[in-house]
Amino acid sequence: MPGSQTQRFDAVMEFTEQSVNDVISTFFDSGGLLSSFLNAVGLGSAEGAFSLDMLFDRPSDVPLPSGASNLIDLRFDIGADGSLGQLRAVAGLNMNRTTSSDFDIAEVDFRNQLHFTGFTAGSIPIPLLPNLFANFLRNQVGAIPLFPVPVKRAATDPADLPTRGDIRIIDDISAADRDALAIMLTFAGGSAGNAAGLQHFINPGETGAIALFFRWLARILRPRVASALQTSESNFDIGDDFLRLNRTIPVSGGGETADLTRLELRLRDGFIELKGEIAKSGFCYDATGKIAGRICAKVVGGELVFKAEIDNPDVDIDIPWYCWLGAAAIGAIAGGLVGVLVGAVVGAVGGAVVGGVVGGAVVGGIVGAILIGILVPVLLAIAENVIETTVEGIAGNLADKLRQDLQVPAIGLNLIFQRVFIDDVAINFDARPIEKVPIRASGVLEVRNGQLIDLDNGQVGSESMGSADLEWRGSGFGRQLRTRCGARLARTGLQDLAGILRWKLYPFPYADATVPLHELAIPLPFPDLPFLPESQKYLETRLVYALKTAEGRYSVVQVSEVFDDRIRLNYKTYEKPLPSVQLAGEFACDGWQIPEVVADLENIRFEATPRANLRFQPARAAHPALARLGRWRRTVTRQTSRTGHFRATVENFSGTLSYHWHVAGTDLLKKQGSLDIGGQKATFQVDRDHLILTLQNQKLPKALEFLVKVTVNDKAGNAVSASKCVRFTPFCKSEVGVIPVFDLQVNTFHQHFSVVRLPLATLQPAAEPPEKQPSRVSSRRRK
Amino acid sequence: MAKTRSQKSVQSHFDRSIAQLSPSLQREMRELRKQEARILKLLSDPKKAEQYLSHPLQLLQSGGIEVPTLLKRRLQQFDPNLAQHLSRQTYALPNGQAITAHIRVRFTRGPREGSDAR
Structure with a gap:
């Protein structure tokens, strides 16, 4: 049922218990955080070794405030074999909307929602350690930023960044116990769904999935399909499970024009159904063609691929009885003429047989030129270009943002797409935390x-x-x-x-x-x-x-x-657990790309799939229906952000730390100020481990290369430092998918591929005529 | 003598359809058209419409329609195989798929006199 997976949120990302367990483990290991706590409380013999079992089940054995929700239960075994004791913490998850105006950050909130801590050695509770652990979590750790959701509150395009992110722990109390963490995204024009109704939709074996509500996809597709057909967006209606044309519009391609009378995308169980109808009239015919198909999706080599499988079309042709009789009569007179027109019989009826009446030109066969020449390429373009480019863009953008964004502290995840299924449109992935350890x-x-x-x-x-x-x-x-x-x-x-x-x-x-x-x-x-x-x-x-x-x-x-x-x-x-610091950062390109419709092919490449890979099969062989035509690509050159974010990550360096930043030969002694970098003015902001540099030139800044260095000191005077050579280039390039208007796509389709009419010999033998018909020779003889 | 534009515009769709036929055939077509109601009734049966595609003369005669002599001669020479193209067409698409278009032909009276906009 449409919206059942997303519960009417525009998009939902789900992560399994195990993948969140991995993120939290990586967090405590990467900073040497747990190791520093264990050393401080006399458990240094653990050498920082631990294992974590995290549960989304609401614990029943510890006292909890009645309103506590979205709980996680963290259980650490300390030491390589867990023999040094067990630490436990129960805390709430929160969507932090205040740290950054550009991100809603899903985090474990120890500051405000730490409900329980415990420590046992064997089965014996140790009295003081729980309080020390609670202090450590509240004051030193504060929060674990799990997933930063990039937001743009004032966005008006549903394909732009989300306007809001929400969080929900799915605590499945059934025997299946299919728990998950859900991050719900709302985009421009959408509204929050029913969080309480969310269920686990990740395929077994995968660690996460993204599900897209079809209605949101339709909101994004509507302007793009309309633009590509060069018509108004208002000519399309959308619903929870459909996007459809609500009036007849002209459509052209390959030198032909016809009326598109129906175009509909409808969500079905496991695929998107595609229906198209086209109409054309000539002097001696009125024809309509109908094609249905299915858009299926799969992941090939980590890339999303959408493919259309087209069903056999139906064509209805109305011909005045006398036109056909005239065609038959003239065909008999000028057999050669009819022979020439064999490939376009319908055209022969409409244009040539009755001939000079319509100027003597042979119109193309309705079936070949209109249905196959226009409608099929349009349907393929919708499936393989519009939908794929859009969904790939959305999923790719989300994956890019989760990979690492230094604007907010977060672990960073590599999402490797594994599988996609349509019901809503859901993409399974393998989520891998990015560790920052020496x-x-x-x-x-x-x-x-x-x-x-x-x-x-x-x-x-x-x-x-x-x-x-x-x-x-x-x-x-x-x-x-x-x-x-x-x-x-x-x-x-x-x-x-x-x-x-x-x-x-x-x-x-x-x-x-x-x-x-x-x-x-x-x-x-x-x-x-x-x-x-x-x-x-x-x-x-x-x-x-x-x-x-x-x-x-x-x-x-x-x-x-x-x-x-x-x-x-x-x-x-x-490396051994030695004190160290790592420095990461750059002046980044904005990675959120909205797929756009283009009206000319300047700077657009059609990367056709080589013929050999299309696995073309003759009509009688089983066709693979898996080959694709190619991709439309464009190299986008944009200005690099003038603001760079840099973060220092310390390892095994505990206590109260101070951070000293040094940029292009200048010590940054204040929390904010200005400096000169290679002759260009810049401002800086320092927030402990986070440095923000902004180039101030009114004109476009020149390319720069300079050194950023951070030194971290503890109270005892120990110091670790790291440096990084930073390069700023005014422009950055990236490859994006684009959606050309459909008549350009149809023309390119014919330039690259052409549809092959298969000879009649490949067809089933024609049925015998109902009554025995004398051959032309014998009929002559009878005369 | 060539017809004037105004003369052309008042021609019916039927007249324009047969304009390229010889005067004798045109006369015979007009003669045959007097039986249009019977012909259309006959062709309203899909099986018979299908037969009309490949064997128009045979179908008309079997329905008791009298076909004038010259027209009959022409129709006797019609190659029934040509109609196969209106029963199905198979295309190989570039993605490796082969699709077969199923074609249904319906024979009609033609546009109403005076309403022909074609």
Whole structure:
């Protein structure tokens, strides 16, 4: 049912319990926050190691204020194996609308909504620690910004930024216990839906999904479809599940013009139904053509792809009886003429047979030129260009904003689209938090048989190497990877090295270990075939192994390729929990792109899918219906924002910290002021770990390159610092999808593709005439 | 002698349709048109309309319509295969799909006299 997933909110993003668990774990690990608290309360032996189980279930075993809502229950096991105790906090989630005017920030609100803290060692409650933990969460952590929702309160276009974000924890009390966090978005012209009715709609195996209310999609599509058809927006009606033309409008393409009498998009279960009707009249005919189709969606290589599958069209033609008889009579007289016109019989009736009456010109066949020549390309354009460009733009914009925006403090998420389904339009994704922790060494190592590996320094060497963590020893199929010098290994069972976050490594059981070759790769059955490339003799399992190195650092390794004489190994070693600071920031391009309709093709590229990829099939073969025609692209050049945001993230540096910023040789001693950067005036604002620089030139600023440095001090006088070379370029370029008006799209469609009329021989044999008809020869004989 | 524009404008759709036929055939078409009511009744049956597409003479004769001599001769030479093009057409679309247009033809009286705007 339309709107059932979104409960009439314009769009809803949902995240599973596990994905929010990952974000919060990354937050506490990235800043070394929990580690600093544990050190302060005498639990330094944990070395910062913890694991977190977060629940959206409303706890029944702790006292809660009656109005407390949107609760999360955080349960930390302290130490690598959880043996040092259990910390617990119950807090409320909040949509913070005050920190920034440009963002509504979904956050865990410890300042105002921390309802419970606890600490137990084994099953024994420890009295003082809960209060210390509560103070730590309220005063030092304050809030965990989970998802920043970019907003533009005064937006008037429903495709612009949302006007408001809301939050809701879906606490499913049924046996299925399908809990989720929902972020509800309202766009211009929309209104808030029924938050209490929201349910979990994420597919099993995925960590999040975006659902779009069809009515909102229709609000966005209406002006774009109307513009593309070069008609008024008021000629279309919208509803919860449809967008449809409410009057007849002219439509043209390929040198033909006809009347578009019906155009309708309607939400169905799993697809969008598309219906089009077209009409054309000639001297001796009135014809109408109807086509229906389905717009389906899928994710291919992380990109959203919308495809139209067109049904067989129906054509109704009215012909005055005498026109046909005249055609038959003249065809008999001038058989050659009729022969020429075979490909356009309807046109022959309308234009040629009765001939000179309409100027003798052969109008194109109605079916070929009008229905196939205009209506089909228009329907394909709606599906593959308008809807795809719009939905891709919306989903892409949301994903970009969640990736990282330094204007507000947030973890940052990479959304990797996995699957899309239509009912409402929902896109499943894999949400991966972006961790900001210091990496000691990472890369690819090539290790010959018998060599040793030092993961702390990324070195490969011989037995003489002092501090090896692993050894690749043995020969042939008896080779094995073995820990050395006190390094310990754990099997993660995972295969996605990029998806590993440091805190995920803490709970594994580490031990001296040997990994045999057959666990790393399977030798293929005929390895000695001379034509087989060396790299194809083994099928690698790509399993990821976690290590604690001989020097005490966490590391991950993955054998990516196995050869007869060596292996290739991807690795990443995290730095020890040492005090450090990382600096990130830039003058960014505004990433929110509204798909626009263009009336000319200047600077627009049609990137046609190569013919080979279209998998063209003859009529009788099963057609794949998966190929697509191509994409319309444009390179947009915009001015780079004159305001740059920079953030410093400290690691394992606790207590009361002070931040000192230094920009282009100038110490920023006040909270705000002005400075000179490369001969250009700029202003600055400093809010502890956040620096905002704004270039002040009235004219367009020139390109600049300068150094930003931050030094962080604690009360004891310890200091860490980081610097970053920042480049400002006045313009930035990005690739965006565009929607050309439909007659341009139809013309381009015919330039690139043309519709092929298949010969009659490929059709089913025609039915026998009802009565035996003498052949032309025999009828002559009878005369 | 060429007709004037005003003469042309008062011509009926029927007259303009047959203007390219020889005078004899035009006469015979007018003769046949006197049986228009019977012809249309016959063609109101979809099966018979389909037969009219490929075998117009046979259909008219089977319905008891008297077809004048010259017109009959011409229609005897009509190639019934040409009508196949009005029963279905198959197109290969560039996305690999093949679609077949199902075509239904309905025979009508033609525009009313005096209301022909074509």
